[in-house]
Amino acid sequence: MVDANTDTRTRARPAVSSMHVFATLLVLGIATGSDIARWVDSSPALKTGATVFTGIFVQATPFLVLGVLVSGSIAAFVSPAVLRKVVPKNETAAVGVTGLAGMALPGCECGAVPVSRRLMDQGVPTSAALAFLLSAPAINPVVLVSTAVAFPGEPAMVLARFFGSLATALLMGWLWTRFGKAEWISARLADREHRHGNSKWETFRESARADLLQAGAFLVFGAAAAALLHLVVPDWVFDHLAGQLLLSILVMAVLAVILALCSEADAFVAASMSMLPLLPRLVFLVVGPAVDVKLMAMQAGSFGRGFVARFAPLTFVVAIVCASVSGYAFLGAR
Template sequence: MLPANTDRRTRSRPTVSSMHIFATLLVLGIVFGSDLSAWVATSPALRTGATVFTGIFVQATPFLLLGVLVSGGIAAFVSPAVLRKVVPKNETAAVGVSGLAGMALPGCECGAVPVSRRLMDQGVPTSAALAFLLSAPAINPVVLVSTAVAFPGEPGMVLARFLGSLATALVMGWLWTRFGKAEWITARLADRGHDHGTSTWATFRESARADLLQAGAFLVFGAAAAALLHLVIPDWVFAHLAGQVLLSILVMAVLAVILALCSEADAFVAASMSMLPLLPRLVFLVVGPAVDVKLMAMQAGSFGRGFVARFAPLTFVVAIVCASVCGYLVVGAR
């Protein structure tokens, strides 16, 4: 009887979701909007921060919405079996095909994790599934177009991001082919995330809603962080980083891991940091979709913590190297 009562109390305990937090912040913004506007207007620094935040949010939102719709459509209407049928038997070639398939099956980082897991379960080589995991959120058309819009007049940033991200996916896939071990990935748990009785439109709505809430929350966080950087960090710090390319590359790589931005919106955050050279900002764009705190948590749930302990640090290093090399060749050390 005691366990049953405990379960009943647990089930009746209210939970706080991201929707509750979003609704609360929205209500607070509506109620205190005029007071906040007056407060911001009294400070030039706050006006600058508000301008940065608004600019990033307004520019990134259309691409975020488009990415969410595409990701939801893939979850509902595209089966991983489609990719499995075209993957070559040769594992080395399979990595190349799966990496390039990221252009045809775009989606956010969050959606790429379960898709990659399903690919493994359907017989696709692990190395190929991991290449798809890294390429799909980074080289799809939505991400590349958003990068072009965020960096007008700098087409090299689009090419360098494509090459750096694709190189990261291929190198990690081929490294797994050579050194990876099956026991590093946990056995598949019971699949509770796919209901065969659910209609495709219901799947689309639920996937799009979940992606929008999660990606939207990280966009707000990232835009706020970028605005805060403009407010609290003195100009001499950015000037020092601008003169220390290696240090600025490392700082931007770590920032990408911490901010965990959606790949459809991260280019606008990077573009706002115009006080830094292009190369460190490119590293930010390549590292972010490959490894961040959000992805590590999702990968731990799908593949196991042992996998993340090996895969994430190596991906971090490979992404920095690939981004730096491709960026130096395309845009130079500027």
């Protein structure tokens, strides 16, 4: 028979959370900072990589934090019912309204998935919810401001990203209106509204913490990948890509899917790839918030694998086309 005190102690034992891991790594980094600095200073290549990594991370972090705070506030204090009240009954018009509504609800793509699922469950047409899913992380003010900061002197890049992303969201919504079937969405959204208790401030704190750790991890990965590209990829490869526009567009689109960066920080990674023309980098910025590996995993959990198998490939193609058209309209062939 298990002793009651032992059982109580077992249940009360604190679990190791992502915050504990983050704090441990932070302490280790501080403790070994001087050793790491000497190691980096010993190699010019490492110094270059560290400069690229630090520049991207420092520039992107304020926008990432701002986006996380806004996203947490939405999760805690804004109900999807507010958006549902303003959605027209006409499905085609509803797609347009929810697509544009993404401008008013800053947050990364991770937060847009459960919100879109809740909209569906509250009676919003699926096509309209999917338009919101694609527009919210791509055309909100935080993303557009971060793009303007990452590309100083290139206001056309902000316009091209806005219209390319909005066109992707609207076109995918209207395509679903015409061809989509309800049975393609099989999974149900788990009840996450009250997972942190009834306190809205607790929901805000936990949502913001989770989003910061997840998005921060992808930012570190993306900054490291950009630094690695500067180090290990020969200059002639970038010169070749710069001279092969279609190939560079495809490469950057695939890279956006694989890196799976947060939309509030991806502009700084794209800006660091200055050896490529603006158009392929624009494709990177439009494709990333619409379809990447982490989004596909989250969508599979909320909508079902059958949905992802149909939606993700088509979104990938539509995003490339919309980004290219928008890029040629605002950037030319740069």
